Amino acid sequence: MRTTNPVMTADAFVGLRGMAAGSTMTVQGTVNKTGWLLLALVLTSSWVWGQAFSRAPVQGWMLLGIIGGFITALVTVFKKTWAPVTAPVYAALEGLALGGISAMLEMRYPGIAFQAVALTFGTLAALLVAYSSRLIQVTQKFRLGVVAATGGIALVYFISLVLGFFGIQMPFLHDSGPIGIGISLFIVVIAALNLVLDFDFIEQGSRNNLPRYMEWYGAFGLMVTLVWLYLEMLRLLAKMRGRR
Template identity: 60%
Template structure:
Protein backbone atom coordinates (compact mmCIF):
# COMPACT_ATOMS: atom_id res chain seq x y z
CA UNK A 1 0.00 0.00 0.00
CA UNK A 2 1.14 3.51 -0.72
CA UNK A 3 -0.59 6.83 -0.39
CA UNK A 4 -0.13 9.75 -2.71
CA UNK A 5 0.24 11.87 0.38
CA UNK A 6 4.01 11.96 1.08
CA UNK A 7 3.44 11.76 4.83
CA UNK A 8 1.42 8.55 4.41
CA UNK A 9 4.09 6.51 2.72
CA UNK A 10 3.83 2.75 2.55
CA UNK A 11 6.00 2.19 5.59
CA UNK A 12 4.42 4.93 7.69
CA UNK A 13 2.59 2.44 9.90
CA UNK A 14 5.01 -0.48 9.65
CA UNK A 15 7.79 -1.51 12.04
CA UNK A 16 6.13 0.27 14.97
CA UNK A 17 5.84 -1.11 18.52
CA UNK A 18 2.52 -2.76 19.35
CA UNK A 19 2.24 -1.69 23.00
CA UNK A 20 -0.71 -0.12 24.80
CA UNK A 21 -4.01 0.70 23.12
CA UNK A 22 -4.21 0.27 19.34
CA UNK A 23 -5.06 2.96 16.83
CA UNK A 24 -8.76 3.27 15.91
CA UNK A 25 -10.59 5.01 13.09
CA UNK A 26 -12.82 6.82 15.59
CA UNK A 27 -9.78 8.07 17.46
CA UNK A 28 -8.23 9.34 14.24
CA UNK A 29 -11.46 11.18 13.38
CA UNK A 30 -11.44 12.86 16.80
CA UNK A 31 -7.81 13.88 16.42
CA UNK A 32 -8.55 15.25 12.95
CA UNK A 33 -11.37 17.38 14.37
CA UNK A 34 -9.01 18.73 17.03
CA UNK A 35 -6.36 19.66 14.47
CA UNK A 36 -8.96 21.32 12.26
CA UNK A 37 -10.24 23.36 15.21
CA UNK A 38 -6.70 24.52 16.04
CA UNK A 39 -6.08 25.44 12.40
CA UNK A 40 -9.31 27.45 12.23
CA UNK A 41 -8.49 29.29 15.47
CA UNK A 42 -5.07 30.46 14.31
CA UNK A 43 -6.38 31.17 10.79
CA UNK A 44 -9.14 33.29 12.27
CA UNK A 45 -6.61 35.29 14.28
CA UNK A 46 -4.47 36.10 11.22
CA UNK A 47 -7.61 36.85 9.24
CA UNK A 48 -8.75 39.32 11.90
CA UNK A 49 -5.35 41.01 12.02
CA UNK A 50 -5.48 41.63 8.29
CA UNK A 51 -8.99 43.09 8.21
CA UNK A 52 -8.16 45.34 11.16
CA UNK A 53 -5.33 47.03 9.29
CA UNK A 54 -6.14 46.17 5.64
CA UNK A 55 -2.39 45.97 5.16
CA UNK A 56 -0.82 42.68 3.94
CA UNK A 57 2.51 43.72 5.46
CA UNK A 58 1.09 43.44 8.98
CA UNK A 59 0.41 39.71 8.59
CA UNK A 60 3.41 38.83 6.41
CA UNK A 61 5.63 37.76 9.35
CA UNK A 62 2.91 35.48 10.72
CA UNK A 63 2.11 34.08 7.30
CA UNK A 64 5.72 33.28 6.41
CA UNK A 65 6.39 32.04 9.93
CA UNK A 66 3.47 29.67 9.53
CA UNK A 67 4.65 28.46 6.13
CA UNK A 68 8.25 27.84 7.17
CA UNK A 69 7.43 26.58 10.65
CA UNK A 70 4.72 24.28 9.31
CA UNK A 71 7.12 22.82 6.76
CA UNK A 72 9.76 22.16 9.43
CA UNK A 73 7.24 20.51 11.75
CA UNK A 74 5.86 18.41 8.90
CA UNK A 75 9.32 17.05 8.15
CA UNK A 76 9.97 16.40 11.84
CA UNK A 77 6.64 14.57 12.18
CA UNK A 78 7.34 12.35 9.18
CA UNK A 79 10.66 11.20 10.63
CA UNK A 80 9.62 11.15 14.32
CA UNK A 81 6.12 9.69 14.31
CA UNK A 82 6.13 9.21 18.08
CA UNK A 83 6.21 13.00 18.42
CA UNK A 84 2.97 13.38 16.45
CA UNK A 85 0.79 14.05 19.55
CA UNK A 86 2.85 17.23 20.07
CA UNK A 87 4.03 18.20 16.58
CA UNK A 88 0.69 17.65 14.84
CA UNK A 89 -1.19 20.27 16.93
CA UNK A 90 1.71 22.70 16.54
CA UNK A 91 1.68 22.09 12.79
CA UNK A 92 -2.05 22.85 12.66
CA UNK A 93 -1.57 26.12 14.55
CA UNK A 94 1.29 27.27 12.33
CA UNK A 95 -0.45 26.19 9.15
CA UNK A 96 -3.50 28.13 10.29
CA UNK A 97 -1.44 31.32 10.45
CA UNK A 98 -0.41 30.78 6.84
CA UNK A 99 -3.89 29.80 5.64
CA UNK A 100 -5.49 32.79 7.37
CA UNK A 101 -3.07 35.20 5.75
CA UNK A 102 -3.31 33.68 2.28
CA UNK A 103 -7.10 33.55 2.50
CA UNK A 104 -7.30 37.20 3.56
CA UNK A 105 -5.19 38.33 0.59
CA UNK A 106 -7.34 36.34 -1.84
CA UNK A 107 -10.51 37.69 -0.23
CA UNK A 108 -9.25 41.25 -0.65
CA UNK A 109 -9.00 40.73 -4.41
CA UNK A 110 -12.00 38.42 -4.90
CA UNK A 111 -14.83 39.04 -2.45
CA UNK A 112 -16.56 35.88 -1.26
CA UNK A 113 -13.92 33.51 -2.62
CA UNK A 114 -12.93 32.11 0.79
CA UNK A 115 -16.45 30.98 1.69
CA UNK A 116 -16.69 29.24 -1.68
CA UNK A 117 -13.30 27.56 -1.26
CA UNK A 118 -14.09 26.34 2.26
CA UNK A 119 -17.46 24.99 1.15
CA UNK A 120 -15.97 23.19 -1.83
CA UNK A 121 -13.14 21.73 0.28
CA UNK A 122 -15.46 20.20 2.87
CA UNK A 123 -17.90 19.17 0.17
CA UNK A 124 -15.09 17.35 -1.62
CA UNK A 125 -13.98 15.71 1.64
CA UNK A 126 -17.52 14.42 2.27
CA UNK A 127 -17.92 13.23 -1.31
CA UNK A 128 -14.62 11.36 -1.31
CA UNK A 129 -15.40 9.72 2.03
CA UNK A 130 -18.82 8.66 0.77
CA UNK A 131 -17.33 7.33 -2.46
CA UNK A 132 -14.75 5.33 -0.51
CA UNK A 133 -17.14 3.95 2.10
CA UNK A 134 -19.74 2.98 -0.51
CA UNK A 135 -17.17 1.23 -2.69
CA UNK A 136 -17.83 3.59 -5.59
CA UNK A 137 -14.09 4.24 -5.70
CA UNK A 138 -12.05 1.12 -5.08
CA UNK A 139 -8.40 1.49 -4.11
CA UNK A 140 -6.72 -0.99 -6.42
CA UNK A 141 -3.00 -1.21 -7.14
CA UNK A 142 -3.47 0.49 -10.52
CA UNK A 143 -5.55 3.27 -9.00
CA UNK A 144 -2.99 3.80 -6.27
CA UNK A 145 -0.05 3.86 -8.67
CA UNK A 146 -1.82 6.32 -10.95
CA UNK A 147 -2.60 8.78 -8.18
CA UNK A 148 0.90 8.51 -6.71
CA UNK A 149 2.51 9.10 -10.10
CA UNK A 150 0.26 12.09 -10.82
CA UNK A 151 0.93 13.60 -7.39
CA UNK A 152 4.67 13.22 -7.81
CA UNK A 153 4.49 14.84 -11.23
CA UNK A 154 2.57 17.82 -9.86
CA UNK A 155 5.01 18.46 -7.04
CA UNK A 156 7.94 18.11 -9.42
CA UNK A 157 6.28 20.60 -11.76
CA UNK A 158 5.77 23.05 -8.90
CA UNK A 159 9.39 22.62 -7.84
CA UNK A 160 10.61 23.44 -11.36
CA UNK A 161 8.36 26.51 -11.39
CA UNK A 162 9.80 27.70 -8.05
CA UNK A 163 13.34 27.38 -9.37
CA UNK A 164 12.49 29.21 -12.61
CA UNK A 165 10.83 32.04 -10.69
CA UNK A 166 14.13 32.69 -8.92
CA UNK A 167 15.46 33.67 -12.36
CA UNK A 168 12.41 35.74 -13.26
CA UNK A 169 10.83 33.02 -15.40
CA UNK A 170 7.25 31.89 -14.78
CA UNK A 171 5.19 29.06 -16.24
CA UNK A 172 2.06 31.02 -17.31
CA UNK A 173 -0.77 28.53 -16.83
CA UNK A 174 0.24 27.74 -13.24
CA UNK A 175 -0.43 31.29 -12.05
CA UNK A 176 -2.57 32.90 -14.77
CA UNK A 177 -6.14 32.39 -15.90
CA UNK A 178 -7.40 31.32 -19.28
CA UNK A 179 -8.45 27.91 -20.52
CA UNK A 180 -5.07 26.23 -19.94
CA UNK A 181 -4.62 27.75 -16.51
CA UNK A 182 -8.10 26.76 -15.33
CA UNK A 183 -7.74 23.30 -16.86
CA UNK A 184 -4.44 22.73 -15.08
CA UNK A 185 -5.93 23.75 -11.74
CA UNK A 186 -8.93 21.47 -12.26
CA UNK A 187 -6.61 18.51 -12.81
CA UNK A 188 -4.59 19.36 -9.68
CA UNK A 189 -7.76 19.66 -7.58
CA UNK A 190 -8.92 16.25 -8.80
CA UNK A 191 -5.58 14.65 -7.93
CA UNK A 192 -5.60 16.27 -4.49
CA UNK A 193 -9.13 14.95 -3.91
CA UNK A 194 -8.14 11.43 -4.94
CA UNK A 195 -5.31 11.56 -2.42
CA UNK A 196 -7.99 11.77 0.26
CA UNK A 197 -9.28 8.37 -0.83
CA UNK A 198 -5.81 6.86 -0.53
CA UNK A 199 -5.44 8.40 2.92
CA UNK A 200 -8.79 6.96 4.06
CA UNK A 201 -7.79 3.53 2.82
CA UNK A 202 -4.36 3.50 4.43
CA UNK A 203 -5.68 4.75 7.79
CA UNK A 204 -8.47 2.15 7.75
CA UNK A 205 -6.09 -0.70 6.96
CA UNK A 206 -3.58 0.51 9.54
CA UNK A 207 -6.27 0.62 12.23
CA UNK A 208 -7.22 -2.95 11.36
CA UNK A 209 -3.56 -3.91 11.65
CA UNK A 210 -3.43 -2.53 15.22
CA UNK A 211 -1.01 0.38 14.77
CA UNK A 212 0.00 2.14 18.03
CA UNK A 213 -2.32 4.75 19.57
CA UNK A 214 -0.11 7.75 18.80
CA UNK A 215 -0.53 6.98 15.11
CA UNK A 216 -4.04 8.43 15.36
CA UNK A 217 -2.34 11.81 15.62
CA UNK A 218 -0.09 10.96 12.70
CA UNK A 219 -3.03 9.86 10.57
CA UNK A 220 -4.90 13.06 11.45
CA UNK A 221 -1.80 15.09 10.59
CA UNK A 222 -1.57 13.36 7.20
CA UNK A 223 -5.20 14.15 6.41
CA UNK A 224 -4.61 17.76 7.42
CA UNK A 225 -1.72 18.02 4.95
CA UNK A 226 -3.97 16.82 2.12
CA UNK A 227 -6.86 19.08 3.14
CA UNK A 228 -4.62 22.15 3.25
CA UNK A 229 -3.28 21.32 -0.20
CA UNK A 230 -6.80 20.76 -1.55
CA UNK A 231 -8.06 24.04 -0.09
CA UNK A 232 -5.20 26.07 -1.55
CA UNK A 233 -5.67 24.49 -4.98
CA UNK A 234 -9.41 25.20 -4.92
CA UNK A 235 -8.66 28.77 -3.88
CA UNK A 236 -6.27 29.10 -6.82
CA UNK A 237 -8.83 27.60 -9.21
CA UNK A 238 -11.58 29.95 -8.09
CA UNK A 239 -9.26 32.95 -8.41
CA UNK A 240 -8.38 31.97 -11.98
CA UNK A 241 -12.06 31.59 -12.87
CA UNK A 242 -12.75 35.12 -11.55
CA UNK A 243 -10.13 36.75 -13.79
Protein backbone atom coordinates in the same frame (compact mmCIF):
# COMPACT_ATOMS: atom_id res chain seq x y z
CA MET B 1 3.53 24.89 3.63
CA ARG B 2 3.14 21.61 1.84
CA THR B 3 1.48 21.41 -1.57
CA THR B 4 1.48 17.63 -1.96
CA ASN B 5 1.08 14.78 0.47
CA PRO B 6 3.78 12.07 0.57
CA VAL B 7 2.81 11.31 4.17
CA MET B 8 0.43 8.41 3.59
CA THR B 9 2.73 5.78 2.15
CA ALA B 10 3.25 2.12 2.85
CA ASP B 11 6.56 3.05 4.50
CA ALA B 12 4.58 4.47 7.39
CA PHE B 13 3.72 0.91 8.42
CA VAL B 14 7.31 -0.34 8.39
CA GLY B 15 8.41 -1.46 11.83
CA LEU B 16 5.05 -0.68 13.43
CA ARG B 17 2.99 -3.84 12.93
CA GLY B 18 2.72 -5.90 16.06
CA MET B 19 4.20 -3.15 18.25
CA ALA B 20 0.94 -2.25 19.91
CA ALA B 21 -0.33 -4.47 22.66
CA GLY B 22 -2.71 -2.33 24.72
CA SER B 23 -3.75 0.93 23.13
CA THR B 24 -4.02 0.80 19.36
CA MET B 25 -5.03 3.08 16.52
CA THR B 26 -8.76 3.30 15.75
CA VAL B 27 -10.72 5.06 13.02
CA GLN B 28 -12.84 6.94 15.56
CA GLY B 29 -9.75 8.02 17.46
CA THR B 30 -8.23 9.39 14.26
CA VAL B 31 -11.45 11.25 13.47
CA ASN B 32 -11.35 12.83 16.94
CA LYS B 33 -7.73 13.86 16.49
CA THR B 34 -8.55 15.37 13.09
CA GLY B 35 -11.25 17.45 14.76
CA TRP B 36 -8.73 18.85 17.24
CA LEU B 37 -6.30 19.69 14.45
CA LEU B 38 -9.03 21.47 12.50
CA LEU B 39 -9.89 23.45 15.61
CA ALA B 40 -6.26 24.54 16.03
CA LEU B 41 -6.09 25.56 12.38
CA VAL B 42 -9.37 27.50 12.54
CA LEU B 43 -8.33 29.38 15.68
CA THR B 44 -5.01 30.63 14.30
CA SER B 45 -6.36 31.31 10.81
CA SER B 46 -9.28 33.29 12.26
CA TRP B 47 -6.88 35.39 14.31
CA VAL B 48 -4.66 36.23 11.31
CA TRP B 49 -7.79 36.86 9.22
CA GLY B 50 -8.96 39.40 11.80
CA GLN B 51 -5.54 41.04 11.90
CA ALA B 52 -5.50 41.36 8.12
CA PHE B 53 -8.91 43.02 7.97
CA SER B 54 -7.93 45.41 10.76
CA ARG B 55 -5.06 46.50 8.48
CA ALA B 56 -2.38 45.09 10.77
CA PRO B 57 0.69 43.60 9.03
CA VAL B 58 0.38 39.82 8.74
CA GLN B 59 3.22 38.96 6.35
CA GLY B 60 5.46 37.94 9.24
CA TRP B 61 2.84 35.56 10.62
CA MET B 62 2.28 34.09 7.18
CA LEU B 63 6.01 33.52 6.70
CA LEU B 64 6.22 31.89 10.12
CA GLY B 65 3.32 29.63 9.20
CA ILE B 66 4.77 28.63 5.83
CA ILE B 67 8.32 27.92 7.00
CA GLY B 68 7.36 26.57 10.40
CA GLY B 69 4.64 24.37 8.95
CA PHE B 70 7.01 22.89 6.38
CA ILE B 71 9.69 22.13 8.98
CA THR B 72 7.16 20.66 11.41
CA ALA B 73 5.70 18.48 8.66
CA LEU B 74 9.14 17.09 7.83
CA VAL B 75 9.82 16.36 11.49
CA THR B 76 6.48 14.56 11.79
CA VAL B 77 7.15 12.40 8.73
CA PHE B 78 10.52 11.25 10.02
CA LYS B 79 9.56 11.10 13.72
CA LYS B 80 6.09 9.59 13.77
CA THR B 81 6.21 9.05 17.53
CA TRP B 82 6.31 12.84 17.93
CA ALA B 83 3.02 13.27 16.05
CA PRO B 84 0.92 13.88 19.22
CA VAL B 85 2.96 17.08 19.69
CA THR B 86 4.03 18.05 16.17
CA ALA B 87 0.66 17.50 14.47
CA PRO B 88 -1.15 20.19 16.54
CA VAL B 89 1.82 22.52 16.06
CA TYR B 90 1.65 21.92 12.30
CA ALA B 91 -2.08 22.66 12.23
CA ALA B 92 -1.65 25.89 14.19
CA LEU B 93 1.20 27.06 11.96
CA GLU B 94 -0.72 26.24 8.78
CA GLY B 95 -3.58 28.30 10.16
CA LEU B 96 -1.30 31.35 10.29
CA ALA B 97 -0.46 30.90 6.62
CA LEU B 98 -3.95 30.06 5.41
CA GLY B 99 -5.53 32.91 7.35
CA GLY B 100 -3.28 35.46 5.67
CA ILE B 101 -3.55 33.97 2.19
CA SER B 102 -7.33 33.69 2.46
CA ALA B 103 -7.70 37.26 3.71
CA MET B 104 -5.61 38.71 0.89
CA LEU B 105 -7.62 36.87 -1.75
CA GLU B 106 -10.89 37.74 0.01
CA MET B 107 -10.05 41.44 -0.24
CA ARG B 108 -9.57 41.04 -3.98
CA TYR B 109 -12.37 38.55 -4.64
CA PRO B 110 -15.10 38.87 -1.98
CA GLY B 111 -16.58 35.53 -0.99
CA ILE B 112 -13.75 33.41 -2.38
CA ALA B 113 -12.65 32.06 1.01
CA PHE B 114 -16.12 30.76 1.88
CA GLN B 115 -16.43 29.19 -1.57
CA ALA B 116 -13.08 27.43 -1.18
CA VAL B 117 -13.97 26.13 2.29
CA ALA B 118 -17.35 24.87 1.08
CA LEU B 119 -15.83 23.14 -1.95
CA THR B 120 -13.04 21.57 0.13
CA PHE B 121 -15.32 20.08 2.76
CA GLY B 122 -17.96 19.19 0.19
CA THR B 123 -15.31 17.21 -1.67
CA LEU B 124 -14.17 15.60 1.59
CA ALA B 125 -17.73 14.53 2.43
CA ALA B 126 -18.48 13.21 -1.07
CA LEU B 127 -15.29 11.16 -1.25
CA LEU B 128 -15.79 9.82 2.28
CA VAL B 129 -19.24 8.56 1.28
CA ALA B 130 -17.86 7.09 -1.95
CA TYR B 131 -15.03 5.36 -0.07
CA SER B 132 -17.26 4.07 2.74
CA SER B 133 -19.75 2.62 0.23
CA ARG B 134 -16.85 1.12 -1.78
CA LEU B 135 -17.76 3.08 -4.89
CA ILE B 136 -14.06 3.94 -4.89
CA GLN B 137 -11.61 1.19 -4.00
CA VAL B 138 -7.91 1.67 -3.42
CA THR B 139 -6.23 -0.86 -5.69
CA GLN B 140 -2.51 -1.00 -6.32
CA LYS B 141 -2.95 0.63 -9.73
CA PHE B 142 -5.09 3.39 -8.21
CA ARG B 143 -2.50 4.05 -5.53
CA LEU B 144 0.40 4.11 -7.99
CA GLY B 145 -1.49 6.42 -10.33
CA VAL B 146 -2.33 8.94 -7.62
CA VAL B 147 1.16 8.84 -6.12
CA ALA B 148 2.79 9.26 -9.55
CA ALA B 149 0.53 12.19 -10.44
CA THR B 150 1.16 13.79 -7.05
CA GLY B 151 4.91 13.43 -7.50
CA GLY B 152 4.66 14.96 -10.96
CA ILE B 153 2.76 17.95 -9.59
CA ALA B 154 5.34 18.40 -6.83
CA LEU B 155 8.11 18.37 -9.44
CA VAL B 156 6.34 20.96 -11.58
CA TYR B 157 5.84 23.24 -8.57
CA PHE B 158 9.49 22.85 -7.59
CA ILE B 159 10.68 23.72 -11.11
CA SER B 160 8.32 26.70 -11.14
CA LEU B 161 9.77 27.87 -7.82
CA VAL B 162 13.35 27.59 -9.08
CA LEU B 163 12.52 29.40 -12.33
CA GLY B 164 10.84 32.14 -10.30
CA PHE B 165 14.16 32.99 -8.68
CA PHE B 166 15.44 33.88 -12.16
CA GLY B 167 12.36 35.87 -13.10
CA ILE B 168 11.05 33.13 -15.39
CA GLN B 169 7.40 32.12 -15.18
CA MET B 170 6.38 28.61 -16.17
CA PRO B 171 3.91 28.81 -19.09
CA PHE B 172 0.20 28.26 -18.32
CA LEU B 173 0.68 27.14 -14.69
CA HIS B 174 -0.40 30.47 -13.21
CA ASP B 175 -2.43 31.73 -16.18
CA SER B 176 -6.16 32.38 -15.92
CA GLY B 177 -6.78 31.22 -19.48
CA PRO B 178 -8.53 27.96 -20.42
CA ILE B 179 -5.29 25.94 -20.25
CA GLY B 180 -4.34 27.40 -16.88
CA ILE B 181 -7.80 26.67 -15.48
CA GLY B 182 -7.62 23.15 -16.92
CA ILE B 183 -4.29 22.57 -15.17
CA SER B 184 -5.76 23.76 -11.87
CA LEU B 185 -8.77 21.49 -12.32
CA PHE B 186 -6.47 18.51 -12.86
CA ILE B 187 -4.45 19.37 -9.75
CA VAL B 188 -7.64 19.74 -7.70
CA VAL B 189 -8.75 16.26 -8.82
CA ILE B 190 -5.41 14.71 -7.85
CA ALA B 191 -5.43 16.50 -4.49
CA ALA B 192 -8.95 15.19 -3.88
CA LEU B 193 -7.96 11.63 -4.77
CA ASN B 194 -5.21 11.85 -2.15
CA LEU B 195 -8.03 12.04 0.40
CA VAL B 196 -9.02 8.51 -0.63
CA LEU B 197 -5.46 7.33 0.06
CA ASP B 198 -5.69 9.02 3.46
CA PHE B 199 -8.93 7.18 4.26
CA ASP B 200 -7.34 3.89 3.25
CA PHE B 201 -4.24 4.56 5.34
CA ILE B 202 -6.37 5.25 8.41
CA GLU B 203 -8.50 2.16 7.87
CA GLN B 204 -5.49 -0.09 7.26
CA GLY B 205 -3.70 1.36 10.27
CA SER B 206 -6.65 0.48 12.46
CA ARG B 207 -6.83 -3.05 11.04
CA ASN B 208 -3.10 -3.56 11.60
CA ASN B 209 -3.38 -2.45 15.25
CA LEU B 210 -0.79 0.28 14.94
CA PRO B 211 0.21 2.18 18.10
CA ARG B 212 -2.25 4.83 19.24
CA TYR B 213 0.08 7.72 18.41
CA MET B 214 -0.52 6.82 14.78
CA GLU B 215 -3.99 8.32 15.20
CA TRP B 216 -2.25 11.68 15.37
CA TYR B 217 -0.12 10.77 12.38
CA GLY B 218 -3.17 9.72 10.38
CA ALA B 219 -4.93 12.96 11.31
CA PHE B 220 -1.81 14.90 10.36
CA GLY B 221 -1.68 13.26 6.93
CA LEU B 222 -5.34 14.07 6.33
CA MET B 223 -4.70 17.69 7.34
CA VAL B 224 -1.82 17.95 4.87
CA THR B 225 -4.14 16.89 2.06
CA LEU B 226 -6.96 19.19 3.18
CA VAL B 227 -4.59 22.17 3.31
CA TRP B 228 -3.31 21.36 -0.17
CA LEU B 229 -6.82 20.88 -1.55
CA TYR B 230 -8.01 24.15 -0.01
CA LEU B 231 -5.08 26.07 -1.51
CA GLU B 232 -5.74 24.56 -4.93
CA MET B 233 -9.43 25.45 -4.63
CA LEU B 234 -8.42 29.02 -3.86
CA ARG B 235 -6.06 29.06 -6.84
CA LEU B 236 -8.73 27.68 -9.18
CA LEU B 237 -11.41 30.09 -7.98
CA ALA B 238 -9.01 33.05 -8.25
CA LYS B 239 -8.22 32.12 -11.85
CA MET B 240 -11.90 31.85 -12.69
CA ARG B 241 -12.77 35.12 -10.95
CA GLY B 242 -9.81 36.80 -12.63
CA ARG B 243 -11.31 36.12 -16.07
CA ARG B 244 -14.38 38.25 -15.36
